[in-house]
Amino acid sequence: MPLPDFTNPETFPSYTTCPDTSSAPSQDATRHFLLGQIGENMTITRPTLVLADRAGDSFAMMFDGQLDLAARGLKKGNTAVVPWARRKPPKKEGGNGFIVVDPEMFDSVKALPGGLKRVFEVGGRLKEAEGREERCTACGKEGGEKGLMKCSRCGGVRYCGKVS
Structure with missing residues (x-):
């Protein structure tokens, strides 16, 4: 969606x-x-x-x-x-x-x-990231070997684990 x-x-x-x-x-x-x-x-x-x-x-x-x-x-x-x-x-x-x-x-x-x-910031980042390679929503780093974790609530936000 x-x-x-x-x-x-x-x-x-x-x-x-x-x-x-x-x-x-x-x-x-x-x-x-x-x-x-x-x-x-x-x-x-x-x-x-x-x-x-x-x-x-x-x-x-x-x-x-x-x-x-x-x-x-x-x-x-x-x-x-x-x-x-x-x-x-x-x-x-x-x-x-x-x-x-x-x-x-x-x-x-x-x-x-x-x-x-913050909702608008994250929404904007997610909208920009649609269709691109997986990146951390917080810091922008690519997933790499480890991959990214996925938000268990919305399923759309990806993050590398860093506190932002």
Whole structure:
């Protein structure tokens, strides 16, 4: 499967360009994913995260129902991936609104280890490396005799074992 282009604003929009819940979903809408680096867990009455998107804008994401966010990797510093994200408009003038995740969508929200900047860096390196010989994603060295280790989570990242 080819890697997605993280720079494509239609596939990976910023929070403010995500469709909102007041507009009907389009039948021919392309699948999009909102990426946000988790800054805070503000859970009081229901699970709520404060995130920052690719433009640096902060927004809240609330889950309707009970969910152990940390057990799913949704913790400070990691990046959340929300497919088909839709903004709920603010109740008050000048508000920011938020993303609501319904219980049937809990499993579709994923966490990537590391910050959003690092996700874009690694994604860019992987995109560049597509179709080329095997190289370490971290340092760029070729596999050589020993070969490279493969990430057991995504299966696409290769590394030589060096800490970067």
